[in-house]
Amino acid sequence: MAITKLAFLVDKPPYKTETSRLALTHALSSQSVEIYLKDGDNVEPFLAFIGDGVLNCIKNQKALTIYDVTSLDMHIRNALLFGLNVYVCKEDIRKFGLTEDMIVMDADHPDGELKTQIVPYAEIEQAIESCDHILFF
């Protein structure tokens, strides 16, 4: 039995390119990765938003209404619901003048207990150091 830890690090803003969406969809695909692995083996991903990437975490995005595509805050809520740790860089939130009440902080679902963690960059760095592989989006 082995676990491989994967860090999905996102520093690109939402909607201008597909990059941050791909980070979220790849991270969420960890839910079905076991079909390719031996019993007991798995991957353990987490998401970390830094720099311009923190803009992906603003809540109440209207992409579905305006562009008819899923919004990235929906994907972040799903990530929390599926038990993925989501870190958002505290310094970068501050840099954009954002506050915690403007950020997706939970899954908004009765089964979702996990909360977004707004943490100093040093903590994100620590989490990255504990990972086997970094996927930088």
Place this chain on the structure above:
Amino acid sequence: MGKLTIGTFSSLIGSMSLDFALRLAEAAINKGHKVDFWVSGNATMLSKKAQRAYRDYSFLEKKVKELIERGVNFTACEACSEARGYHKEDTMEGWKRHNMDWYLASCFDSDRVLHIGGE
């Protein structure tokens, strides 16, 4: 020898990242390593067959075919391909098409993951 997983996200035309990634895969194979090569997003363009060579644009179909013959495991994201209108019948022979979980599974037992981001 080790296993290398290369994940790529840039388009065939408009970026040289795929050119670089293929040469990296070739270097790894030359050293006897196993290579999984994943394309997602705009990089799925690499899997399209019947690319036409012009000297002003990257033409990688020939290089991909060589690497397939040498054992590089090329896999394209099925959803990303279908969303772009690249269907199974448009895909070069020797490619596999899977969901994104295949890439994570490849990362699971890879000695090194080189994730080459998109635009």
